Amino acid sequence: DMKVTQMPRYLIKRMGENxxxxxxxxxxxxxxxxxxxxxxxxxxxxYISYDVDSNSxxxxxxxxxxxxxxxxxxxxILDSAKTNQTSVYFCASSPGPERLFFGHGTKLSxx
Amino acid sequence: xxxxxxxxxxxxxxxxxxxxxxxxxxxxxxxxxxxYRQHSGKAPKxxxxxxxxxxxxxxxxxxxxxxxxxxxSLHIRDSQPSDSALYLCAVSSVGDNSKLxxxxxxxxxxxx
Numbered sequence: 001d002m003k004v005t006q007m008p009r010y011l012i013k014r015m016g017e018n019x020x021x022x023x024x025x026x027x028x029x030x031x032x033x034x035x036x037x038x039x040x041x042x043x044x045x046x047y048i049s050y051d052v053d054s055n056s057x058x059x060x061x062x063x064x065x066x067x068x069x070x071x072x073x074x075x076x077i078l079d080s081a082k083t084n085q086t087s088v089y090f091c092a093s094s095p096g097p098e099r100l101f102f103g104h105g106t107k108l109s110x111x
Numbered sequence: 112x113x114x115x116x117x118x119x120x121x122x123x124x125x126x127x128x129x130x131x132x133x134x135x136x137x138x139x140x141x142x143x144x145x146x147y148r149q150h151s152g153k154a155p156k157x158x159x160x161x162x163x164x165x166x167x168x169x170x171x172x173x174x175x176x177x178x179x180x181x182x183x184s185l186h187i188r189d190s191q192p193s194d195s196a197l198y199l200c201a202v203s204s205v206g207d208n209s210k211l212x213x214x215x216x217x218x219x220x221x222x223x
Contacts, residue, residue: 031209042215043155043199050209058210090154094209099145102154 002027006091006103013110019078021106023091029101031094032074034058034066036087037105043090049074081110113138115202117214125222130187132217134200139178143203145211146174146185150196158198159185190221 007022025032034046035058045058047066055066063085067075074093078085088107092100114137124130132146143162147155161167161174161183171190176183187194197216204210 040215043213045210048210096209099157099160100147100155100211102156104154 002101004091004093004101004103006089006106008106009104011106011108013081013108015083015110016080017110019081019085019108019110021076021078021089021091021108023074023076023103025072025074025093025101027093027095027101028071029093029095030071031096032068033090033092033094033100034064034074034076035090035092036060037090038087046076046089081108083110086110113141113202113204113212115200115212115214117198117200117217119217120215121218121220123220123222124190126190126192128190128221130190130194130219130221132185132187132198132200132219134183134185134202134214136181136183136202136212138205139181140205141202141212142208143211144174144176144183145201146172147199147201148196149199149216155199190219192221192223195219195221 004025030051032049035043049055049068065077091103094100116135118133145160146158148158149155161176167174171188173186199216200214201211
């Protein structure tokens with residue numbers, strides 16, 4: 001069953017705390033993504049990963065970093081979270097320059 | 112940098128209506144054109160794609176692409192309440208097909 005799994009589903013953090021969002025996929029897709037989605041701003045690409053240890057900044061990488069040590073796993077790290085990083089974060093994977101498979105999202109609130 | 116715009120921002124139609132959603136882009140060199148659908152509180156899910164000029168039909172859904180006009184569209188025949196969702200168009204970035212440039216979406220409500 002093709003699946004992208006995100007953990008956790010909901011997260012509440014205080015400003016300045018570190019945040020780890022995790023994403024796994026069982027389709028052996030080379031390419032994985034982290035997006036955030038905010039009302040009125042649409043889907044914004046944070047990072048794209050073309051394979052293990054082959055990561056590239058997206059449109060809004062500031063304040064974020066990523067780690068991909070295994071093809072099936074892609075993490076998003078927020079060091080010292082800020083209130084403006086409150087958002088819904090989506091992970092996605094893709095077999096190529098075509099269809100993206102999205103996880104169910106992580107709703108992050110930074111207080 | 113590719114620029115993608117969607118219209119209208121929102122749309123309310125009665126059940127059974129034909130619905131048309133529009134997407135314009137700025138660079139005809141893009142190769143992949145997608146429509147995604149996102150139900151409230153859920154993840155976006157790929158609906159249909161088209162890679163060359165023309166039309167493609169899948170069930171009640173039809174995509175049109177006209178690269179010369181920098182326009183592609185999604186048409187829904189016999190709209191159903193279950194079609195109520197946010198519809199996102201996406202165009203592959205020129206030079207990196209792995210990156211999609213997204214529109215802000217059209218919010219569709221189909222009233223029973």
